Amino acid sequence: MCRALLYLGEPVLLDNLLYRPDSALVRQSYMPKMLHMLNLAGFGLRAWDAGSRAPERPWSYASTELPVFDRNLKNLAEKVEAGAVLAHVRGVAYSTAVDISLANVHPFQFPGTRLAMAHNGDLARFAELKPLIAPHVLPAIARQVRGTTDSEWIYALVLSGLRDPSAAPEGDELVDSITRALAIVRSAREALGIDVSSSVNLFFADGTQLAAVRYCFDFGRYATDDPARVHEANLNFLSLWYTLGRDYGLHDGEWRMTGGAEAASSILVASEPLTRDVASWVEVPEYSVLHAGLREGRPAVTLRLLD
Numbered sequence: 001m002c003r004a005l006l007y008l009g010e011p012v013l014l015d016n017l018l019y020r021p022d023s024a025l026v027r028q029s030y031m032p033k034m035l036h037m038l039n040l041a042g043f044g045l046r047a048w049d050a051g052s053r054a055p056e057r058p059w060s061y062a063s064t065e066l067p068v069f070d071r072n073l074k075n076l077a078e079k080v081e082a083g084a085v086l087a088h089v090r091g092v093a094y095s096t097a098v099d100i101s102l103a104n105v106h107p108f109q110f111p112g113t114r115l116a117m118a119h120n121g122d123l124a125r126f127a128e129l130k131p132l133i134a135p136h137v138l139p140a141i142a143r144q145v146r147g148t149t150d151s152e153w154i155y156a157l158v159l160s161g162l163r164d165p166s167a168a169p170e171g172d173e174l175v176d177s178i179t180r181a182l183a184i185v186r187s188a189r190e191a192l193g194i195d196v197s198s199s200v201n202l203f204f205a206d207g208t209q210l211a212a213v214r215y216c217f218d219f220g221r222y223a224t225d226d227p228a229r230v231h232e233a234n235l236n237f238l239s240l241w242y243t244l245g246r247d248y249g250l251h252d253g254e255w256r257m258t259g260g261a262e263a264a265s266s267i268l269v270a271s272e273p274l275t276r277d278v279a280s281w282v283e284v285p286e287y288s289v290l291h292a293g294l295r296e297g298r299p300a301v302t303l304r305l306l307d
Contacts, residue, residue: 002106002120003028003035004203005274006210007085008292009266009299012248014047014077017085017268018067021255022276026067029089034239034272042090042105043067046116047082048207056114056168056207058084062105086205088118103147107203108155110144114168114206115159119151120238120271121199121216123185125192126150132188133157141165154202157181168206171291175304178202178213178289182306189217199238201271209293212269214240214284215306240284242269244299256280267292267299 005017005025018026023033029043042065046058059080067073067089088106109116123129133153134142138160145152159165161177169177182200189195195218202213216237244264245257255275257266268274269290273281284290285303292301 002088002091002118003032003271004088004106004118004120004201005085005268005270006203006205006212007082007248007266007268008205008210008294009083009264010246010248011049011081011083012085012266014045014080014082014085015074016249016255017274018077018087019074020250021274023272023274025087025089025270025274028272029067029091032272035091042102043070043073044088044090044105044107044118045073046086046107046109046205047080048084048205049080049082058082058109058116058207060109062102064102064105084205084207084210086116086118086203086210088203101147104149104152106151107205108147108152110141110155110159110165112166113159114166115162115174116205117151117155117158118203119149119154120201120203123150123154123200123217124196124198125194126153128192129185129188129194132191133184136160136184138165154181154185154200157184158204168208171209171211171293171302174204174209174211175289175291178204178211179306182213182215186217194218201238201240203269209291210267210269211289211291212240212242212284213289213306214238214286215288216286219286237286239272240269241271241273241278241281242267242284242290243273243281244268244301245280264299265297267301 106118107116204211244261246265
């Protein structure tokens, strides 16, 4: 299973998210603490810099290489600061049937759209689900699907539920569209009699807001013909955490935010805490979506429970 992070707030050096902390995202690709599967299928990034040319357009980076050996990424991370970040390391099943390609690297962001998305999880029997999902995707959106993943079609479903897929959606509109997409997938699963565990942790950003979903269809139901082959992701909800504060960085030898939630100017969301000290991290509840936008320089956070 994949690992991902979201950041929104004061400009932060990408190196301080990707490489330097105790459990930085790149470290999670080969040494995750909350999921033991290695993430060896690529790295992707969107980073919004308010001081750059066309600030509504993010820095974009994608590679099928292992990020721990990626000198280009490391060099960029040491130089680029951004006020909003969505980054993802891709994990896939260890199988020759899996397609490792740039088209399948997250985050997904179709040309002309503001919203980007990454996914941690998978949809069981996706090849059967896709014909039932596709009619709910706008034709103009469906034509932009390039890869072979269930994740990209979830992204297409969410975009298709927005009033204007090319614009940055309002917070409530984004959450409503996410809810619609999950309902469409749930209905398709029911029509096909699919009742096995399928995790759908989702990460969204557009430079002005973020949303993170912790969700699993039919949690606890999985094939038992060979229990030894049941993946741990089917036995536990995929992890998702967030922390609020200011001045994220190294303080007295510890990576952390300062000031606490009451004086927060930034929010960091991740599949697992990036820091050794986890006291300031809060677990996102199962079956919920966390949304955050900046209001007068401070993150305004809401949490909505999902069906």
